[in-house]
Amino acid sequence: MSTNAVPTELLNSTAVREEKFQRDSIPAAWVLSGQPETKSKLLGKTADRLAFVTLWECGSVNFTWHYAKDESYVVLSGEACITNQHGVEQRFAPGDFGFFPAGTTAHWRVPDHFRKVAFVKGPVWLPRSEEHTSELQSRQYLVC
Numbered sequence: 220m221s222t223n224a225v226p227t228e229l230l231n232s233t234a235v236r237e238e239k240f241q242r243d244s245i246p247a248a249w250v251l252s253g254q255p256e257t258k259s260k261l262l263g264k265t266a267d268r269l270a271f272v273t274l275w276e277c278g279s280v281n282f283t284w285h286y287a288k289d290e291s292y293v294v295l296s297g298e299a300c301i302t303n304q305h306g307v308e309q310r311f312a313p314g315d316f317g318f319f320p321a322g323t324t325a326h327w328r329v330p331d332h333f334r335k336v337a338f339v340k341g342p343v344w345l346p347r348s349e350e351h352t353s354e355l356q357s358r359q360y361l362v363c
Contacts, residue, residue, distance in 0.1 A: 242256065243256075250281075251281040252280070253281055254279055254280050255277075258275070260274045268341075272337070273337050275292075276333060279331055281327065282326075284324065284327060286319045286323050287321060289321050289342075290319045290338070291338045292316070296313055296334045297331060298333065301327050302326040321342055
């Protein structure tokens with residue numbers, strides 16, 4: 220067992236049994252090739268509904284995803300090569316962590332399947348100074 224492997228207890232927990240998954244698909248306009256079908260399971264959410272944790276998976280597919288909310292995730296199984304909006308590509312495999320700030324776009328290339336636990340947070344708009352806004356806009360976020 221590699222040091223990056225996800226503990227078997229997590230993969231086999233009652234929270235992730237196959238019969239509890241909701242079937243969906245990647246929006247057709249975002250699919251470049253492959254199978255757009257996905258499965259997900261809501262694992263928990265905050266009382267204010269601004270954040271939630273979900274288990275998500277897809278099969279072999281190439282697609283572009285537009286993030287409306289901040290998303291952090293941990294890969295449970297499979298792999299994907301993800302290219303951020305600055306053209307930086309990175310391979311993600313079990314045990315890897317990724318982050319996409321709201322407003323970013325990424326191209327996903329999944330050769331076989333990909334399963335992740337995602338931590339998603341909706342935006343909370345706070346007054347910001349012009350200086351802080353410029354700082355945020357100048358950052359180049361990596362998909363890693």
